[in-house]
Amino acid sequence: MTDPVAAAARRFRQALDTGRYASVGLRTFPRGACGDACLLLGQYLRDRGHGDWTYRTGRDTDGHTHAWREHDGTLLDITADQFNDGQPPVVATTDPSWHTRFQPFGQPRRADLNFEGPAAGPLRTDYAAAATLADTYPFWPPRPGPQHRASS
Numbered sequence: 001m002t003d004p005v006a007a008a009a010r011r012f013r014q015a016l017d018t019g020r021y022a023s024v025g026l027r028t029f030p031r032g033a034c035g036d037a038c039l040l041l042g043q044y045l046r047d048r049g050h051g052d053w054t055y056r057t058g059r060d061t062d063g064h065t066h067a068w069r070e071h072d073g074t075l076l077d078i079t080a081d082q083f084n085d086g087q088p089p090v091v092a093t094t095d096p097s098w099h100t101r102f103q104p105f106g107q108p109r110r111a112d113l114n115f116e117g118p119a120a121g122p123l124r125t126d127y128a129a130a131a132t133l134a135d136t137y138p139f140w141p142p143r144p145g146p147q148h149r150a151s152s
Helices: 003-016 034-047 120-136
Strands: 054-059 065-071 074-077 091-093
Touching (some): 003 074, 034 054, 034 074, 034 120
Antiparallel strands (some): 074 091
């Protein structure tokens, strides 16, 4: 894992932690938002010159689903902490042990916003806002204060 990629993922996660979303799928971020967050972060990394990342999905034995990104053996996950089992807000690793609990399903595809459908417009709106915030946040951890708020 290169430090610039991990830093970009941390900045993007911090931007998503602000809780201002147009997309319904992100309003409980990080819980239940891994698919949308995966697409947004994949687009952000691509736009910032960090390559194309693959969207991976899996289901654990309890039926919980999860999505994350992979690229050249590196796993990048900005929503693993939704499971409340000690994972940090940003996982950037070449060790797949935590993710192996999720049995793969679906076809791997590029993690980006190159799709159409009802969710595309709101996700693109959220991406523009989050990317702008991420590019202005040069620090981690997030500032103290309210987080994970859904806008009305």
